[in-house]
Amino acid sequence: MTSILIYAQDPQALKLWLNACETTPKIIYDLESLASHPETLVGKLLLLHRKHDVTDELIEKLAHSGMDILLFSNQPSLEESVNGFKLGIKGYLNTFASSERIKQAIKTIGLGHIWLGQNIMQAFIHSLTPPSISSDSWKLALTDREIEVTALVMEGKSNKEIAEALEIAERTVKAHLQHIFQKLDVKDRLSLALKIQKWHD
Numbered sequence: 001m002t003s004i005l006i007y008a009q010d011p012q013a014l015k016l017w018l019n020a021c022e023t024t025p026k027i028i029y030d031l032e033s034l035a036s037h038p039e040t041l042v043g044k045l046l047l048l049h050r051k052h053d054v055t056d057e058l059i060e061k062l063a064h065s066g067m068d069i070l071l072f073s074n075q076p077s078l079e080e081s082v083n084g085f086k087l088g089i090k091g092y093l094n095t096f097a098s099s100e101r102i103k104q105a106i107k108t109i110g111l112g113h114i115w116l117g118q119n120i121m122q123a124f125i126h127s128l129t130p131p132s133i134s135s136d137s138w139k140l141a142l143t144d145r146e147i148e149v150t151a152l153v154m155e156g157k158s159n160k161e162i163a164e165a166l167e168i169a170e171r172t173v174k175a176h177l178q179h180i181f182q183k184l185d186v187k188d189r190l191s192l193a194l195k196i197q198k199w200h201d
Contacts, residue, residue, distance in 0.1 A: 002068075002110045007031055008049045013072065013095050017047050020102035031058055038065035045070060045109060047102075049095060050080070056087055063088025068109050072097075078123045081116060091115035113187050122156035125193040138196050141183040149176045153189055154196060 004025035008014040018025065025047070028034055034041070035058060045068045048054065063069050070091035071084050081092045090109045093102065094117060105115040116124060139147050145166075152162045159177075163170040177189070186192045 002106070003044045004106070005034070005044055005046045005067075007034075007046065007054075008072075009051050010049065010095065013049060016096060016099060017072075017102060020099040020106065022103070022106075031062070035061045035065065042066035044068070045106065047106075048072065048089075050074075050084075056083070059084070059089065060087040070105055070109060070115065076117060076120055078120060078127060081120050081124060082127075085114070092120060093117055114190060116190065118158060121189060122158065124190065125154065126156035138184065142180060146176055146180050146183075149173060150180055150192065150196070153177070154193060 002023075004021050004023060005028050006014065006017055006021075006025045007028045008017055014027075028046070031048075031054065034046075038061075041062070043066065046062060047070050048059070048062075050071055050073045059069065059071070068091075069089040070093065071089045072093050072095040073080055074095045076092065076094050084092055091105045091114060093105055093115070097105075097117070101117075108115045138150070142150065148166060149162055152165055157165065159170050159173045162173045166173075181187065181192065184192060184195060186195055
């Protein structure tokens with residue numbers, strides 16, 4: 001089980017995050033002190049509230065220590081999420097997301113994946129993707145239906161929207177996505193979008 005640290009500057013957020021943790025986390029009050037002992041951070045997950053005292057330099061230092069960071073923002077934005085992932089964070093969420101969503105994010109990061117909220121994920125993928133993809137090389141390993149699903153992912157569509165567009169069940173979309181991820185050797189939707197964008201370039 002991943003050891004969890006919490007740095008929250010809002011009592012309501014702290015209560016929410018504590019409820020989302022399945023193990024008892026350690027509350028952190030001094031990030032600078034934490035960053036000065038990188039040898040103790042490997043394999044740990046930090047739930048980090050992004051406020052004015054949490055600088056890019058500090059986030060990058062902590063991320064490069066070997067710990068995973070789930071960054072929380074009171075006003076999530078695509079720009080902040082892109083910047084955060086460049087610094088090395090593994091997840092990005094609204095400060096007051098539901099306990100269930102925070103649990104999902106913790107579990108996803110623990111499995112070695114990244115986590116973006118649905119709206120930010122869709123905007124992120126949409127910002128990467130040109131209106132039309134000229135290179136077809138990514139299609140060679142996929143079935144016709146998988147190509148259709150991938151094209152809709154590249155438009156930033158959710159599983160539910162893809163299911164409605166293709167008139168199939170949402171669980172069928174999930175099954176197609178698993179096959180697509182395996183065939184193209186990616187872990188998630190964002191990795192898929194990045195890989196296809198690279199083919200396009």
